[in-house]
Amino acid sequence: xxxxxxxxxxxxxxxxxxxxxxxxxxxxxxxxxxxxxxxxxxxxxxxxxxxxxxxxxxxxxxxxxxxxxxxxxxxxxxxxxxxxxxxxxxxxxxxxxxxxxxxxxxxxxxxxxxxxxxxxxxxxxxxxxxxxxxxxxxxxxxxxxxxxxxxxxxxxxxxxxxxxxxxxxxxxxxxxxxxxxxxxxxxxxxxxxxxxxxxxxxxxxxxxxxxxxxxxxxxxxxxxxxxxxxxxxxxxxxxxxxxxxxxxxxxxxxxxxxxxxxxxxxxxxxxxxxxxxxxxxxxxxxxxxxxxxxxxxxxxxxxxxxxxxxxxxxxxxxxxxxxxxxxxxxxxxxxxxxxxxxxxxxxxxxxxxxxxxxxxxxxxxxxxxxx
Amino acid sequence: xxxxxxxxxxxxxxxxxxxxxxxxxxxxxxxxxxxxxxxxxxxxxxxxxxxxxxxxxxxxxxxxxxxxxxxxxxxxxxxxxxxxxxxxxxxxxxxxxxxxxxxxxxxxxxxxxxxxxxxxxxxxxxxxxxxxxxxxxxxxxxxxxxxxxxxxxxxxxxxxxxxxxxxxxxxxxxxxxxxxxxxxxxxxxxxxxxxxxxxxxxxxxxxxxxxxxxxxxxxxxxxxxxxxxxxxxxxxxxxxxxxxxxxxxxxxxxxxxxxxxxxxxxxxxxxxxxxxxxxxxxxxxxxxxxxxxxxxxxxxxxxxxxxxxxxxxxxxxxxxxxxxxxxxxxxxxxxxxxxxxxxxxxxxxxxxxxxxxxxxxxxxxxxxxxx
Numbered sequence: 001x002x003x004x005x006x007x008x009x010x011x012x013x014x015x016x017x018x019x020x021x022x023x024x025x026x027x028x029x030x031x032x033x034x035x036x037x038x039x040x041x042x043x044x045x046x047x048x049x050x051x052x053x054x055x056x057x058x059x060x061x062x063x064x065x066x067x068x069x070x071x072x073x074x075x076x077x078x079x080x081x082x083x084x085x086x087x088x089x090x091x092x093x094x095x096x097x098x099x100x101x102x103x104x105x106x107x108x109x110x111x112x113x114x115x116x117x118x119x120x121x122x123x124x125x126x127x128x129x130x131x132x133x134x135x136x137x138x139x140x141x142x143x144x145x146x147x148x149x150x151x152x153x154x155x156x157x158x159x160x161x162x163x164x165x166x167x168x169x170x171x172x173x174x175x176x177x178x179x180x181x182x183x184x185x186x187x188x189x190x191x192x193x194x195x196x197x198x199x200x201x202x203x204x205x206x207x208x209x210x211x212x213x214x215x216x217x218x219x220x221x222x223x224x225x226x227x228x229x230x231x232x233x234x235x236x237x238x239x240x241x242x243x244x245x246x247x248x249x250x251x252x253x254x255x256x257x258x259x260x261x262x263x264x265x266x267x268x269x270x271x272x273x274x275x276x277x278x279x280x281x282x283x284x285x286x287x288x289x290x291x292x293x294x295x296x297x298x299x300x301x302x303x304x305x306x307x308x309x310x311x312x313x314x315x316x317x318x319x320x321x322x323x324x325x326x327x328x329x330x331x332x333x334x335x336x337x338x339x340x341x342x343x344x345x346x347x348x349x350x351x352x353x354x355x356x357x358x359x360x361x362x363x364x365x366x367x368x369x370x371x
Numbered sequence: 372x373x374x375x376x377x378x379x380x381x382x383x384x385x386x387x388x389x390x391x392x393x394x395x396x397x398x399x400x401x402x403x404x405x406x407x408x409x410x411x412x413x414x415x416x417x418x419x420x421x422x423x424x425x426x427x428x429x430x431x432x433x434x435x436x437x438x439x440x441x442x443x444x445x446x447x448x449x450x451x452x453x454x455x456x457x458x459x460x461x462x463x464x465x466x467x468x469x470x471x472x473x474x475x476x477x478x479x480x481x482x483x484x485x486x487x488x489x490x491x492x493x494x495x496x497x498x499x500x501x502x503x504x505x506x507x508x509x510x511x512x513x514x515x516x517x518x519x520x521x522x523x524x525x526x527x528x529x530x531x532x533x534x535x536x537x538x539x540x541x542x543x544x545x546x547x548x549x550x551x552x553x554x555x556x557x558x559x560x561x562x563x564x565x566x567x568x569x570x571x572x573x574x575x576x577x578x579x580x581x582x583x584x585x586x587x588x589x590x591x592x593x594x595x596x597x598x599x600x601x602x603x604x605x606x607x608x609x610x611x612x613x614x615x616x617x618x619x620x621x622x623x624x625x626x627x628x629x630x631x632x633x634x635x636x637x638x639x640x641x642x643x644x645x646x647x648x649x650x651x652x653x654x655x656x657x658x659x660x661x662x663x664x665x666x667x668x669x670x671x672x673x674x675x676x677x678x679x680x681x682x683x684x685x686x687x688x689x690x691x692x693x694x695x696x697x698x699x700x701x702x703x704x705x706x707x708x709x710x711x712x713x714x715x716x717x718x719x720x721x722x723x724x725x726x727x728x729x730x731x732x733x734x735x736x737x738x739x740x741x742x
Contacts, residue, residue, distance in 0.1 A: 006513075061432075068418075105647070107647035116375060117372065140486075244439045247652050273504075275646065275647070277619070279619070
């Protein structure tokens with residue numbers, strides 16, 4: 001019983017992840033654990049907020065009757081109500097519980113919405129640089145990825161996006177703060193995007209993947225994509241904001257401005273069920289009914305960013321100083337980034353190998369969902 | 372933004388679920404809540420075992436460092452070791468942690484293994500009557516369902532299965548105790564199946580979906596599919612045995628006798644990650660490292676089965692007395708089961724409507740994973 005051809009090909013394409021680990025392990029063995037710093041995975045270093053942990057202890061102890069059993073597939077009604085309330089406050093649109101489907105994190109939410117809109121051969125636009133898992137999510141549901149480059153500051157260009165849209169374009173994945181660039185998309189840019197999309201007869205769905213929304217620095221606030229772009233689905237996760245990456249809890253929310261949202265909500269509920277998620281973990285849903293707004297100490301992440309960026313600048317790197325998220329996206333000093341990583345490995349001045357994202361870029365911290 | 376054609380068609384096919392709910396709600400409104408008994412969903416009535424709840428409280432309270440963060444995608448190493456140990460004891464084969472991938476329940480495990488073996492157009496054999504979600508799981512990954520009927524006692528017939536196998540057959544889903552028939556497949560039958568499969572040049576994978584394995588009655592023990600059929604993948608869930616259906620915790624285990632199991636394990640890890648599960652919920656993994664063998668009181672379920680079967684027999688029904696699981700599969704007294712359900716609804720002697728599984732069968736308790 002051999003594995004399917006399709007997944008064998010994907011494994012081959014994804015093998016740089018394995019090579020990165022293998023190289024890191026090799027270097028640690030060669031030079032000692034203490035001499036190799038592993039920046040490869042976006043696993044929260046900190047513990048969840050005190051409110052989250054206290055709520056978890058209480059929910060786990062109080063024993064709500066049937067609290068561990070099935071609930072309606074989109075989630076406990078009062079949890080969905082709490083999230084709708086949060087979204088009304090933050091986005092300023094009339095979200096109801098029916099717009100919200102609790103999911104096993106943002107990766108689940110992305111797969112659920114993609115399954116709901118994609119027929120084979122339909123297209124999804126990705127803005128480079130993008131989270132390396134998106135192409136797999138799109139491929140799961142028969143979709144085709146269309147990559148649109150961003151400008152030198154990693155900001156999307158509306159004209160380029162417009163030029164990439166075809167009759168098969170069903171969605172655009174927006175990710176702000178962006179992984180891996182750390183760029184927060186300005187409100188004006190989102191407004192321009194909306195102007196362009198609103199002129200189309202069948203505008204694609206904006207899939208706003210927002211796991212890093214709370215992790216922004218220097219007093220920034222992330223512009224609410226759903227407030228600025230009419231046809232939006234929000235994919236949210238508490239993995240980063242509450243350091244719960246292993247627990248798989250988040251939500252998918254459809255904008256009340258989506259004309260066919262009840263039909264889309266039915267499709268998402270069905271996709272969430274039949275993809276095998278069935279529902280988001282019950283216990284964590286109940287925790288989030290009370291702790292949805294809790295957040296880790298963002299100042300600590302900002303401090304780490306400052307230390308890392310200062311060190312890299314001193315070493316002579318040209319650094320895209322991240323405005324949010326917890327990764328740093330560097331410019332490689334020589335055009336071939338893979339060759340440069342090889343040089344670094346020989347010099348013994350950096351840990352692990354790095355992946356090629358696109359020529360002229362170096363990307364040391366990737367793939368927060370892939371261990 | 373309309374939903375995809377593919378999912379719209381699936382929603383249409385799945386609409387009997389909605390109709391069942393709507394009819395139940397209508398009847399409750401018409402005749403009062405107390406007069407309509409809802410047997411439509413397999414949601415555990417009981418609470419999880421004391422050991423499970425005590426372990427949950429301790430794990431939630433003790434605060435293991437990074438216990439809520441990412442772990443390797445197939446699960447915490449010590450959890451996988453505990454499951455491998457359990458499987459060595461129960462199946463009698465040399466399972467190692469590398470054979471085990473912790474999953475968000477058995478529905479996740481089924482989707483993960485199906486994605487790992489299916490290319491578009493490949494075939495999966497289902498033995499009727501089968502769990503109504505399987506066709507959706509197969510379709511998610513481009514597979515084609517081939518239905519093979521069972522005998523009058525709902526037991527598979529090896530010759531019929533053999534006749535249905537083609538060069539595109541990649542798997543057979545076995546489900547014992549079977550949902551919905553309640554039939555436990557005898558060891559001799561599984562041995563005959565193995566004899567037939569072992570003669571094939573490329574035997575299909577036996578996907579053994581075992582969520583009801585612990586819920587068997589009258590002192591029965593379920594024959595271990597992986598012990599009797601060489602090329603087996605086990606899909607397990609604690610949803611039923613520990614009344615944790617809403618928490619989404621289970622595992623996928625590859626038989627050590629699968630020739631290419633390391634490659635298959637890599638494919639499953641990748642599928643688990645990229646389908647959006649990423650990993651099974653961390654907290655519940657840690658609970659299962661200690662409470663994997665806990666089980667609800669099976670005698671209470673057996674008592675309910677006895678009460679229900681006695682009542683149905685007294686009422687004149689021909690009942691397939693379930694050997695396991697928590698559903699009853701009846702023979703409809705007139706050939707058209709849907710017409711009979713209509714008559715029952717008018718008579719006001721039963722709650723809700725029922726679904727048509729196949730002519731001549733009546734199936735009141737369906738779809739345990741679909742709320």
